[in-house]
Amino acid sequence: MKLKPLDLIKYIVPVLFIIALGIFLIKWSDVDKVDLVSNKSQEFEKAVVTEVITDNLQEDGSRVGNQEVKVRFLSGKRKGQVVKAVSTNGSLYGATCYEGMKVVTLTNQSGEVTVTSVYSFNREPYIYGFIGLFFLLLCIVGGKNGVKAVVGLVITFILVLLFLFPAIYRGMSPVNAAVITVILTTIITIFVLTGYTKKSLAAILGTVSGVVISGIAAWLFGKISGISGYNVSNIDSLVSVANCTNIKIGDLLFAGILISSLGAVMDVGLSVASTITEIHDVNPELNVKELFKRGMNVGKDMMGTMANTLILAFAGGSLSELLLDYAYNLPYLQIINSYTIGIELMRGIAGSIGIILTVPLVSMFASVLIKFRLVKFINSPVVSEDTV
Known part of the structure; x- marks a missing residue:
């Protein structure tokens, strides 16, 4: 079936707009950030607990102090290596480790001294799995409109991440940047x-x-x-x-x-x-x-x-x-x-x-x-x- 001029406009214009917007966002988001905190001596890596050397479980069932464990790195330049690590008993940092548990480690290096600690439980797969479940349900229940809603959500996230944050960081008025983001998000969605x-x-x-x-x-x-x-x-x-x-x-x-x-x-x-x-x-x-x-x-x-x-x-x-x-x-x-x-x-x-x-x-x-x-x-x- 031969497309008429209005059909061509209907499909070509948004494609060209998305391409132009994508090129702009890639260049716009390329910002040279000021080093506010020196983290060159710190490395966050994925690891798995291979052994709990010293546990902090008390007789009454509470946990006091730290755990000493062995972890094997699953990513980074030390992937495959097994080292000792400390897991603190905190609400925000550390984790209650057990053998086979996937964790995120923080390694600090000062000269020849290297200290590895358990930063947190590795919840990355569960976060993406939960997001995936949400998108899946949206598509199943919403059908074609559900798929469109997913596209709209992704575009909104991209605009916030690649336009709003860089714009504010570059010195644009946060209100002006937010208004532009609102307009673009509303139109596209x-x-x-x-x-x-x-x-x-x-x-x-x-x-x-x-x-x-x-x-x-x-x-x-x-x-x-x-x-x-x-x-x-x-x-x-x-x-x-x-x-x-x-x-x-x-x-x-x-x-x-x-x-x-x-x-x-x-x-x-x-x-x-x-x-x-x-x-x-x-x-x-x-x-x-x-x-x-x-x-x-x-x-x-x-x-x-x-x-x-x-x-x-x-x-x-x-x-x-x-x-x-x-x-x-x-x-x-x-x-x-x-x-x-x-x-x-x-x-x-x-x-x-x-x-x-x-x-x-x-x-x-x-x-x-x-x-x-x-x-x-x-x-x-x-x-x-x-x-x-």
Whole structure:
């Protein structure tokens, strides 16, 4: 079957765009980083425990002190060698070793002295296995759309890793970098999921607008409440990094709010746009006002649950700290005026404001776009009725 010009445009343009974006990201992510910590004398390698020489198991079943073990390296320049190693009894580092256990070792070398310790249990295979299970279930249950969702997730991860982080490191405003990332992620993800349609364009416009509104709301709240990116818990480490690099740490907090609110806002935007499209397909006689009203009705049902989801997600992320406040029975005035509570409230409420205002925005965009044709070739049989 011979492809028509519009078919060629439909397939060639996105391919060229992805190729150009890939080339740009490869060059953009090539950043010369400042050596903040000298780790030339340290080596992390995969290993397997071959023998537990001295255990730290006590009679009462508790573990006190360190384990002394033998490990055989499975990677690196010393692959195959067997050495003695120490495994500390810690919550963050070390592991409770047993024979045959796969671990990650840390080797420190100072002159002729080499010390090897067990850094952690090697959980890499399980992490990738869990991710693979998620992708598999997404593809099985979602079918073709599930595969598209996986592609969208991979592209989002690539944009964050190869564009957002290098952009911030290079000295670009974190907020500007986050906005660009949001726009690119939204356009690519929605076009991958739904194709070139009016529904897609409405969802993109509404999503980007909603996320930007979230960022503006967070910025305004920060201004009037005296909260900035310098009030986060790890500010000392960030200041040390900023002194040696071009990172603008003051805007990191607000850039993070933009990124974190994207998923929920995109979900609402695409759902409302899809609903309005389906309603129009069933009853094409409905005018812009009636389509907008129906979109708002659907959006009102969604905004409550999605806003609740977003706030609970932020609360869950700081659950340990909130529980400590509860356990220490801190005074109300101390809690409500602490930076931690203020930042978490700002994140949750700003994201929820973005969700709430996305509903009328997407309803308006979708209603207008569906009823009015924006390009002359819309009547072409090659392009579907809802194609932009």
